[in-house]
Amino acid sequence: MSTSPSPRAGLPFTLANGVVLKNRLAKAAMSEQLANGRQDPDKKLERLYRTWAEGGVGLLISGNIMIDRDHLGEPRNVVLDDASDLAAFRRWTRAAGAQGTHFWAQLNHPGKQTPKTLTKEPVAPSAISLGKELAPMFNRPRALSDGEIVALVGKFARAAQLAKEVGFTGVQIHGAHGYLVSQFLSPLHNQRSDRWGGSFENRLRFVLEVYRATRAAVGADFPVAIKLNSADFQKGGFSEEESMRVLEALAREGIDLVEISGGTYESPAMVGAQEQPREQPKESTMRREAYFIAYAEKARLRVRTPLMVTGGFRSSAGVEAALAGGATDLVGLARPLAVEPALAIPLINDPAYRIELPTPTTGVKLVDQLTFLVLTWYETQLARMGSGKRPLPDLNPWRSVLATLCGMGMAAFGKRRA
Structure with a gap:
């Protein structure tokens, strides 16, 4: 193993439009659940993102910011629209932009993936319910009309315009994990017979229109990114x-x-489970940490667009290997930053560094499942940082269950995002 610091993780990266990120490490989106009662950024979000900015990553991507306050994915999602408190957003972006860090807004609409406790009538490309296992928690959606789809394209663009206005330095369209954009792309969930569904070209139309409208709203020099599924990992998806x-x-x-x-919610490959390849991977592939690096290697042969791979990174060696291989330009970090907010510093400077993440469990499988502890335990760590406290890697899982119940009630539980 090399005895010198990573020559790549700490290097700047320049996007095609000239925007420079100070290094190759990015904080990927995580569910913070720290909006106030009006769905505006809470002061805890300011503290949390200032902590991450001071921790050294080059790019921070927010947890999903909803474009429609009538359709939330979780009880305390932030919403950015014309009813938002823009001053609160400006305070948030100033805090996150400390140390020359870029801060991008992840824009999202949940589509059918909104719990019945939040939305009585969800909307989706088609009136197709989520799988039977999820039926108790999610209502059957109503198919969107053509006019409603056009209006949603406009809402994405308006949210992006407002994001630029309040100080975000880029936006990311959430096109993964089974949310609305992902639903339009899926032949399993989009069975429309009009211009928005059916053929691949028609299913592609929504994400292209969202991108084009967003680009028109923010201009050529403002970064516009997307989070895209490598696959849904569902039969027929x-x-x-x-x-x-x-x-x-x-x-x-x-x-x-x-x-x-x-x-997706129905097949959550983004939460702790690595890719499930059809063929037995090579030993060299098995040694690598990143969940989706094999897809990135194939993608690199087809496009020159900058790529970011998120999920599975735990060591300086793993980060260096991914960047050295050329398949990815940026390394995305999520849960490791929930327990070590200054993770970027050792990843860049200590070639032997490795972080081990706990597997939180109450010892009662049903409780773990009902509370989706694999995520809510990490949300509790984010709340601690938002309150000015250090994360607790040895935090008792029961404390996390209690804290989440007290903070949001039973609406907090059920299937959750990554």
Whole structure:
């Protein structure tokens, strides 16, 4: 193993539009659940993101910011629209921009993935319910009309325009994890017979229109990225080959960065489980940490667009290997930053550094499942940092269950995002 610091993780990266990120490490989106009662950024979000900015990463991507306050994915999502308190957003972006860190807003609409406790009538490309296992928690959606789809394209663009106005330095369209954009792309969830569904080209239309409207709203010099599924990992769903075709289409349109992820609420590959390849991977592949690096290697042969791979990174060696291989330009970090907010410093400077993440469990499997402890435990760590406290890697999982219940009630539970 090399005895010198990573020559790549600490290097600047320049996007095609000239925007420079100070290093190759990015904080990927995580569910913070720290909005106030009006769905505006709470002061805890300011503290949390200032902590991460001071921790040394080059790029911070917010947890999903909803574009429609009538359709939330979680009880305390932030919403950015014309009813938002823009002063609160400006305080948030100033805090996150400390140390020359870029701060991008992840823009999202949940579509059918909104709990019945939050939305009585969800909307989606088609009136198709989530799987039977999820039926108790999610209502059957109503199919969007053509006019409503056009209006949603406009809402994405308006949110992006407002994001630029309040001080975000870029935006990311959430096109993964089974949310609305992902639903339009999926042949399993989009069975429309009009211009928005059916053929691949029609299913592609929504994300292209969202991108084009967003680009028109913010201009050529403002970064516009997307989080894209490598696949949905569902029979009859969005496949890897279709994902590659979406990637190529967005590359032709001029998108600035693609973050690669995978899975949906029904098949959550983005939460702790690595890719499930059809063939036994090579030993060299098994040694690598990143969940979606094999997809990125294939994508690199098809597009020149900058790529970001998130998920699985735990060591300086793993980060260096991913960057040295050329498949990814940026390394996305999520849960490791929930327990070590200054993770970027050792990843860049200590070639032997490795972080081990706990597997939180109450010892009662049903409680772990009902509270989705694999995520809410980390949300509790974010809340601690937002309150000015240090994370507790040995935090008792029961404390996390209690804290989440007290903070949000039973609406906090059920299937959750990564």
